[in-house]
Amino acid sequence: MNVSEVYTTACPMGIWRLIVIKELIVPATFLRLLPVVLVLLVLMGCDQPEAQSKDAPRPVKLMTLEAANASALRQFPGRVEATTRSNLSFRMAGELLALNVSPGQKVSEGEVIARIDNRDAQSELDSARSRLELAEATLERMRYTLERGAVSQAQFDEAESEARAARSTFEQAEEQLTHTQLRAPYDGVIAQVPVDNRQIVQVQETVAVIQQPGQLDVVFHLPEQIVQRMPRDDDQPFGEALAFEVRFGNSDTPYLAQLASYTTQASEQSLAYEVTLTLPQPDDINLLDGMSASVSLDLSTLEREDSQPLWHLPPDAIGYSGDDADQAQVWRYLDAGRVEAVPVEVGRLTSQGLEVSGDLSAGDRIVAAGAHRLSVDAQVTPWEKEQGL
Numbered sequence: 001m002n003v004s005e006v007y008t009t010a011c012p013m014g015i016w017r018l019i020v021i022k023e024l025i026v027p028a029t030f031l032r033l034l035p036v037v038l039v040l041l042v043l044m045g046c047d048q049p050e051a052q053s054k055d056a057p058r059p060v061k062l063m064t065l066e067a068a069n070a071s072a073l074r075q076f077p078g079r080v081e082a083t084t085r086s087n088l089s090f091r092m093a094g095e096l097l098a099l100n101v102s103p104g105q106k107v108s109e110g111e112v113i114a115r116i117d118n119r120d121a122q123s124e125l126d127s128a129r130s131r132l133e134l135a136e137a138t139l140e141r142m143r144y145t146l147e148r149g150a151v152s153q154a155q156f157d158e159a160e161s162e163a164r165a166a167r168s169t170f171e172q173a174e175e176q177l178t179h180t181q182l183r184a185p186y187d188g189v190i191a192q193v194p195v196d197n198r199q200i201v202q203v204q205e206t207v208a209v210i211q212q213p214g215q216l217d218v219v220f221h222l223p224e225q226i227v228q229r230m231p232r233d234d235d236q237p238f239g240e241a242l243a244f245e246v247r248f249g250n251s252d253t254p255y256l257a258q259l260a261s262y263t264t265q266a267s268e269q270s271l272a273y274e275v276t277l278t279l280p281q282p283d284d285i286n287l288l289d290g291m292s293a294s295v296s297l298d299l300s301t302l303e304r305e306d307s308q309p310l311w312h313l314p315p316d317a318i319g320y321s322g323d324d325a326d327q328a329q330v331w332r333y334l335d336a337g338r339v340e341a342v343p344v345e346v347g348r349l350t351s352q353g354l355e356v357s358g359d360l361s362a363g364d365r366i367v368a369a370g371a372h373r374l375s376v377d378a379q380v381t382p383w384e385k386e387q388g389l
Helices: 028-053 119-147 153-178 224-229
Strands: 002-011 014-023 058-060 062-064 073-089 094-099 112-116 181-183 188-192 206-223 244-248 255-262 272-280 292-298 311-313 329-333 339-350 353-358 365-367 380-382
Touching: 073 188, 073 272, 112 206, 119 153, 206 224, 206 255, 206 292, 224 272, 244 272
Parallel strands: 058 380
Antiparallel strands: 002 014, 062 365, 073 206, 073 292, 094 112, 112 181, 188 206, 206 272, 244 255, 244 292, 255 272, 311 353, 329 339, 329 365, 339 353
């Protein structure tokens, strides 16, 4: 037999070698038994590695626990609003004859912002003045004749009532004339002017938006799942002693804000509750109405004092392979490739994983997958992701 080459390959449980014989002169009986011999060689090569693999440590994926309730620090998108903001409009319809402001302009209290056509109101005032003068003159004559007994007391009382009605009509006409001018209710800045001069404005149609600088509001929404976890304080949904950190735009500087108000009815679209925070205008950043904000809220401060720390683990990290089939457990990795079972209580499933509480500490290394396949006497080795995978 002339052996020319030897190849080495792998089988599922071990190593075997295939000998390639280029020149072979054997009897026909051996040729018929050659396939059986090759199969036996393959099985003999696989038996020994398979026995060795049973004693090899099982690779496990580990995760390190961070601080308890680490996921309690949540961020919510918000928007900036002026604390004092008013939509100015006329109480009567008319043609806009004068528009004296523009966006960004500062105005003082009482300054005329806009004026509509007042001819009809002026005409009503002149007519009411004439009726008032006539009624007062008639009342004076009735008083003079009453003293001389020329008229009865009933006639005098009727004239006195007509004079009072004329006075009331005149005062209403005077007030109506003042409504043709729109004045600033306080010192502030014009934020918007959504109308144009010489257009017809309707009753309660916004002509200008005025804001008072110095104080800002930040509005954001809390989901109902978070509101449900909050402890009640004096029959309030949550207490006022909460710390809110607000960041604006791309700035990393936090600003402390206080709770100003909140709604007790969820929005039909988002099923969330609107919360309003307030803070002074920062000196180091220019903030305007409508700018974006990010609100950071530490939800751990909302937990009850007797509540246990919560950890968030993948569902595959929880197993039920102990003596009690109803008791959940996780596997904590120890030195020398050993693991120990830690009983835990399983809570809600969140976007970060299952809420778990138990005898766990920050820095513990927990088996993150395949917990149901482990046992107390199992030998494990940390699985490390190879480069490029």
